[in-house]
Amino acid sequence: MKPEDLLSDDFLKQFKTGQQLNDFLGQIQKRAIEKMLEGQLDGYLGYGMNEQSKSINTRNGYGKKKIKTHYGESEIQVPRDRDASFNPMIVPKRESMVEGIEEVIVSLYAKGMSISDIEEQIMDVYKFEVSTATISRITSRVAEDIVAWQNRPLEPVYLIVRMDGIVFKIRENSKVINKTV
Structure with a gap:
């Protein structure tokens, strides 16, 4: 499924209200942020999840964090390391606002940007540098999650x-306005 198919009229018809669409986009954003954080931790530790580590500093589960975004407040799972030295760049420690992450997620999902374009986008939005290896890990994690979401079982019936x-153009209070009948 291509990104432009994701926003087709058929797909959007499943949402009955704007709030349902907003909630759906918030869930996608939450999952994408969590996958980005996992990819960033992979880059920080130097190995992926379920791989053997020769380092003393290893994964240490997840912590919960409430964040506020354009889509509202949500609770995310932030991966931790044993030394507590991992400082997420997307959602820094002791901060709860995610500013501009929507642009990054839209860029990652819809535009199919190259690694160098993503690197520039992060530099523009967040004002910090991220290595290409870290960006590659982050985008591969998000891509895996997209494929899993696309292959989920669908409901047997969707109401449309x-x-x-x-x-019609109608004159109302000395002005011509459009009215739909």
Whole structure:
């Protein structure tokens, strides 16, 4: 499935209200942030999840953190290391606001950006440098999650309401306005 297919009319018709769409986008953002954090920890520790480590500093589970974004407040799982020296760049320690992450997620999902473009985007938005290896790990984690989401079982029936109308120009209070009937 291509990113442009994801935003097709058929896909968007499953949402009955703007709030349902907003909640859905918030869930996607939450999952993407968590996958980015996991990829960043992979780069920081130098090995992926379920791989053997020769380092003293290893993974140490997850911590919960409430963040506020454009889509509202949500609770995310932040990966930890044993030394507690891992400082996430996307959601820094002791901060709860995620500013501009929507642009990065949209760039990662919709545009199919190259690693150098993503690196520039992060530099523009967050004002810090991230290695290309870290970006590669982050994007591969997010891509794995996208494939899993695309292969999820679908509901057997989706209700669709189709509405049609005709637009007339009507004079109201000395102004001509459009009214849909």
